[in-house]
Amino acid sequence: MTAPNLTALIQGFFTDRLVRQRQSSPQTIAAYRDAIRLLLLFSAQKAKKPPVRLTIADLDAVTVAAFLDHLDSDRHNSTATRNARLAAIHSFYRYALPLIPDKAHTASQVLAIPQRRHEQATVSYLTETETDALLQAPDRKSWFGRRDHALLVTAIQTGLRLSELTALTIQDITTTILGAAVHTIGKGRRERATPLTRQTLASLRPWLREAGPEPTAPAFPTQRGTPMSADAVQRLVAKHAATAAYSCPSIVTKNVTPHTLRHTAAMALMKAGVDTSVIALWLGHQSPVTTQIYLHADMTIKERALERVNTPNTTPGRRATM
Template identity: 35%
Template sequence: MPDLVTLGPWLRRFLCEYIVTERNLARNTRSSYRDTFSLLLPFVSRKLRKPVDRLAVCDLTSRLVLQFLAHLEEGRGCSARTRNQRLAAIRAFARFIGSRDPAHVEWCGHIRAIASKKSMSPPVGWLTRAEMEAMLAVPDRKTRRGRSEYALLLFLYNTGARVSEATQLKVRDLRIGRGNGGHDLAALHGKGGKPRQCPLWPETERVLADEILGRSVDDAVFVSRLGTPFTRFGVYRLIERCAARVPELTDRTITPHVIRHTTACHLVLAGVDINTIRAWLGHVSISTTNIYAEIDLTQKANGVRVTIENGASPATIAAVIGALKAGS
């Protein structure tokens, strides 16, 4: 079967060349794309009773793609957001083929015409200051392992780093121990390798300085009890274990991203402007950061509600509303 017809060569070029060198997509995005086709190809193969290596581009019909998306939701229990992520990968692949082979333009159009499913954005989950402090109090700082876990948790809370940014942090990325009045900083490498710098609190600087003592500049900052760099799954397990020890967090799912949200929400409540928070978190678009502005509005609305419930006079209520408007 000619290469222009067989699905395999197109997929190899897409996954190994296009999204890596031409698009320079983030590592997690590339992994997501690969996972999509790891699920899609066996599904299509079973439906057509045809070996994966014999599948042609035209075998990947819009009807089969829709069946695959339904299988994700109904058979695998995936959310609409996950379904849309898988569809985005398939659309990108179709666009890749259609832009390089005119014979497949019509096929590309059919695939790209598949609509995304409307999904509600989940509410921003975050911890109060007391809950975050309770999490930080869980590791036993009398032991070496406990101090390392505390350093990782504190770093995540201080910087709002993504879990991948924390696990990839090297000793050379830290600018600490400056006694000349300079700021202690951590250089993070975000999506697509985009760098940014985050200031470190004195406490964070202190525990990190102890953590990297005797390490070379190319060593990872956060290592497990086995002496190997923390993995993203190791960070997830650490946070789940610490959250399980906090009674207030019972029945709540706490992840590294919840701590990232916590950092952003605490910055908002501290009066930090939204543009600074965008730079702090490494968001490309401020529209992504604007979800945290709702936290401040919610706090203000709760303030008005509590004032009313406490039986304040109309003059007091008017004064509170005026003060809140002035602070908006």
């Protein structure tokens, strides 16, 4: 039996492994697609041949290591992004390995490339004052301002991921008093419903009537009625954060992104005394362990713990006199 070529391996990886076997989410497939595409473009330039003529030998451990260096030095990717790209490449080679026994050594060397260790940064989130300033930033006299305000309110209260926000449709949002919630499919294709507060409903109800009558239409569309891109949401968050800084200068010290809003939602729950296991369910975390980062970020929890500690006697002693 003839071993499949690189093109067949890549096609099988996406259609057979990711779509059929794993039933991966569109977000996962898109992330893996981007990683493999970047690797192919880099390898083609290095081998001085078009991507369609690349073979598995062109994607050896030396090339993959050089690609990872390229992500660092040329694309200025973070360690987390580098590790995510490498995880996609590892997944592809684990799929390919049984199908290319004659190239097992090449695949094994790539699979042996380790993830890079990195320090876990302290979670960045908005205080209550900063949150209020951000929500006041959009000009609600305009269509864009009303959309942006509704999106920001939803993101800050629900803690949805950016991909979940952009995928929301009108029918995903229940606005009845009883059972008001946002319904999403997150990582691992897990469905969850996130309850909505009365304040969030007050912003969402008039906006959803304005967004359009079609239940399958995007909840937060572009003016053409199409779903917003991730880049578009990132730009609008940054724009309104810059506006909010005029009335709340402390925002300037923070890099406000859609993920900052997710952290803000988690920290609000934490400060309200909600258990970390419940917060993990709220955010769609695979494990409650992931939610421990918010314990490290909440200084009030540490201060309360300090108050319970019996401080030893630290009265300075007298200097003995001769």
